[in-house]
Amino acid sequence: MIDSVVFDVGSTLTREDRYWADWADWLGVPRHTLSALVGAVVSQGRDDGDALRLLRPGLDVAAEARAREAAGRGQRLAESDLYPDVRPALAALRGLGVRVAVAGNQSVRAGELLRALALPVDEVATSGEWGVAKPDPGFFARVAGLARAPAHRTLYVGDYPALDIRPAKAAGLLAAHLRRGPWAHLWHDTPDAAAADWRIGSLTELVGIVRAAA
Incomplete structure (x- = not known):
């Protein structure tokens, strides 16, 4: 039972299309570029946040997410x-x-x-x-x-x-x-x-x- x-x-x-598309738009990169990087890092057993850090070395993902929220471009559902x-x-x-x-x-x-x-x-x-x-x-x-x-x-x-x-x-x-x-x-x-x-x-x-x- x-x-x-x-x-x-x-x-x-x-x-998760919108989630990653919004991140790509925020970082100013083509959406396909970020999608491909997400797939690559996860297939290697890495955290998907590493895809963002590949685009912006040293990026503090949590801090950047807060910046997006403050700018009115935060997570949507x-x-x-x-x-x-x-x-x-x-x-x-x-x-x-x-x-x-x-x-x-x-x-x-x-x-x-x-x-x-x-x-x-x-x-x-x-x-x-x-x-x-x-x-x-x-x-x-x-x-x-x-x-x-x-x-x-x-x-x-x-x-x-x-x-x-x-x-x-x-x-x-x-x-x-x-x-x-x-x-x-x-x-x-x-x-x-x-x-x-x-x-x-x-x-x-x-x-x-x-x-x-x-």
């Missing part, structure tokens, strides 16, 4: 940034009586923006608010508390095998690997991805999985 489903954010619930299956799937899961929550590696500001979208979820939390980020075990300890269900009856859904699937399984949670977004495709054939209890191509598939597990 699955009592609670907790979702990652980027490339799971939201597209709109309905168009959600994948089409998000609202229907979340609503259907809640209709099954499942607790639905969101917890990802996001800023405090992103948490505010997510709540403003009024998604059909019970709770939203971010690593910025918790002070601990994936893949740290402390993050998934917080996920377990957010779920309000036993670990073996809590399902974590994410796209990034090394950050989502491996640590979720290590914490005793169930895990579903969602194949969308660049990192899901890049590492689809890795042991981390294979460790998932389910491998899905859309959130719509989760409704059937949860219903069958009842």
Whole structure:
């Protein structure tokens, strides 16, 4: 039985096109240049912020993000940034009586923006608010508390095998690997991805999985 489903954010619930495009525009570089650098550094196992630092050596990303906010060009999140299956799937899961929550590696500001979208979820939390980020075990300890269900009856859904699937399984949670977004495709054939209890191509598939597990 699955009592609670907790979702990652980027490339799971939201597209990241706008996020990186806004950074490129702020730094005054072509959007494709930054996108390519993000892919390159992450494929090397580096933090995606390193892509920004390649463009501006020594850049303090957090300070620059604050500068963007002060200039009125900070992080944005709109309905168009959600994948089409998000609202229907979340609503259907809640209709099954499942607790639905969101917890990802996001800023405090992103948490505010997510709540403003009024998604059909019970709770939203971010690593910025918790002070601990994936893949740290402390993050998934917080996920377990957010779920309000036993670990073996809590399902974590994410796209990034090394950050989502491996640590979720290590914490005793169930895990579903969602194949969308660049990192899901890049590492689809890795042991981390294979460790998932389910491998899905859309959130719509989760409704059937949860219903069958009842």
